[in-house]
Each structure stands twice: as C-alpha cells, then as structure tokens.
Amino acid sequence: MLELSMNILDITENSTRAGASLIRISVTEDRRDDILRIEITDDGEGMEPDIIKRALDPFYTSKKVRRVGLGLPLLSHAAKITDGRFTIESGKGTGTTVIADFKHSHIDRQPLGDMPGTMATMIAGNPRVDFVYTHLSDGRSYTLDTREVKKELEDVPIDHPKVIQFIKENIRNGLEEIGAGR
Amino acid sequence: MAKLKIEDLKKIKERVQGETALRAGTRRVKVTVHMGTCGIAAGAREVMDSLMNEIEESGVTDVVVATSGCMSLCSREPEVTIEILDQDPIVYEFMDQNKMRQVFKRHVLEGEIQTPFVLARAKRQN
Numbered sequence: 001m002l003e004l005s006m007n008i009l010d011i012t013e014n015s016t017r018a019g020a021s022l023i024r025i026s027v028t029e030d031r032r033d034d035i036l037r038i039e040i041t042d043d044g045e046g047m048e049p050d051i052i053k054r055a056l057d058p059f060y061t062s063k064k065v066r067r068v069g070l071g072l073p074l075l076s077h078a079a080k081i082t083d084g085r086f087t088i089e090s091g092k093g094t095g096t097t098v099i100a101d102f103k104h105s106h107i108d109r110q111p112l113g114d115m116p117g118t119m120a121t122m123i124a125g126n127p128r129v130d131f132v133y134t135h136l137s138d139g140r141s142y143t144l145d146t147r148e149v150k151k152e153l154e155d156v157p158i159d160h161p162k163v164i165q166f167i168k169e170n171i172r173n174g175l176e177e178i179g180a181g182r
Numbered sequence: 183m184a185k186l187k188i189e190d191l192k193k194i195k196e197r198v199q200g201e202t203a204l205r206a207g208t209r210r211v212k213v214t215v216h217m218g219t220c221g222i223a224a225g226a227r228e229v230m231d232s233l234m235n236e237i238e239e240s241g242v243t244d245v246v247v248a249t250s251g252c253m254s255l256c257s258r259e260p261e262v263t264i265e266i267l268d269q270d271p272i273v274y275e276f277m278d279q280n281k282m283r284q285v286f287k288r289h290v291l292e293g294e295i296q297t298p299f300v301l302a303r304a305k306r307q308n
Contacts, residue, residue, distance in 0.1 A: 001222070001223050002223075006222050006223065006227060009217070009222055009227060010218075010219050010222050013217055013218070013249070013251065017251065063251070063252070065251075065252060065253055065254035066252065066254040066256070069219075070219045070220075071219045074219065114227070114231075117227055117228075117230075117231050118227060120230075120231070120234065121217070121227050121230045121231070121249065124230070124234060124247050124249075125215070125217060125230075125247065125248055125249030126249070149191065152191045152192065152195070153191065153194075153195055154195065155199070156194070156199060159246070159247070161234060161237045161238040162194050162197070162198055162238065163191075163194060163198070164234055164238075165234075166190060166191065166194055170187065
C-alpha cells in the first residue's frame, strides 16, 4: 500500500464483510505530540479471542478463496515502522475496533493520500452501510455522517453519481479548511 | 468546524428527483470493481475513481457500481466485472484509469467488449 487511506479502505472492507451497518473512521493528526492516529470501529459480528490473535498472521484469513490475509498485517506493519503502535479489540457480537498510531513526522510514515476518493469508493460500493468520518487536525475538525446525508436526500440514493461527486467535493474542501494531511 | 452544506444537497436532490421521474428505475449495467487488499494495492481505487467520473460526465442513470472482495486472482488485479442485463458477465484484468474509461465508453455504453483486456467470460446466473 502506498497510502494510509488505501489501508483504511481495505480495513473497512473487512467491516462490511462482517455485516457492519455503521462504520466510524476517525483520523487524528496532532503535530505537537507528533501523532497520527487512525481508528476504525464497526458494529459487525466481531471475532472470538483466538481469531483476534491470528488476525495479524499473514497466513491466516477467514476467506476461502485463498490462503493469505494481508490487510491487517500491512496496516500493523505500516504503523510499527514509524515507531507507532497497533491494537485490535473485538468481541463476538460487539464489533471490532482497530487503532493504528503513527509517528506523524517519521520519514517512513506513508502519506495519508486521497481520503475523498477513499470515502467516495466506500460509500458508492456499500450504499446500505453508514459511515461517520471524523478528521481532527490540531484541534480543528471535519465530520461527514452519511446518516445525515441520507436524511436530507430522502428517496434519492446516496450512491447517485451526483451525490458521490458532492460528497467527494465536500470532504476535499473540509479537509483543506482544517489543514489536514500536511 | 467544517460542515455539510445542506443547501447544495437540497439542490442535488431536486435535480435528481426530476430525472428519476423520467426513467423507470431500470439498472441496465452493474460494474463491479474488485476491492480486496490485492486490488487496492494494485490501484483499484483509482479505477473506481475514473469509473465514477465517467458515469457522472456521461449522465447515464442506468449504471450501478459495486465493490467486491478478492476472487483469488490477485496477480491480475485490478479487476473489473461488467454485467449487462441478459448478457454473460465479462471480467477485465490489469485495469487502470485509461482502460476503465475505454471499457466504459465502448463496452458499457456501446456494447462492444474490449477483448484485449478481458480475463474471462463468466456464466450468467439467472
């Protein structure tokens, strides 16, 4: 993965496959404490304790089509090479939370990348799932809540091309306004 | 705090509701971009991006996009499946933004399969 946003897209695919109906994605940039934190929480089916332990093993996957599962190991590795941390919490029936901490200024920290494109892909690909994307940048915040968007849209589908374009534009402007990703 | 511009959303809603009334809600084509770890690492998100731009620019309303996981052909990612109503699905391999544009214009809009990029023809499930 070349960008952290690609990891985010990848991890949320796990959430949708686990049957999540609400996925919270939060990115926190604190340049004074030199931290970038990515937190993804879902209300999917969750994992049993023995599965959590194996989730970071690249040769473990819950899928049947192939024998490797690289999504979580890649994100964990990306965090660890920046002197960061990676944690995963989950319980059967209570959903899963993945937290990756990065050293913001570390030379090996991948750029955040295209968050507007990432969110647009997620929403267009999973119109029935709700997403709450919060981005904090040195105390300033941006939030996109698809539940709010859907309420406003009424019978217009959220994956309509015009709506997706609007969401992308909104995120791009919002992130610029709060000085995110610098 | 940056917020959603509700006014803009309202305008979009009104415009879209107008055009939705014209069509009968038919979904002629389904385009699936395979979005597994392998696909994403190989550039699937950029492919999806160019697909969504093409759909928006062309103004078609009968094409729906979807994402799916890996189907164990990781070395041929990014992969895109085109399902046109009453036709066998076509899986394209090694896609990029330019190929996606071409496939959208020629195959999705004009029905002409872009053979050089095809990985497989699947069996229709109905």
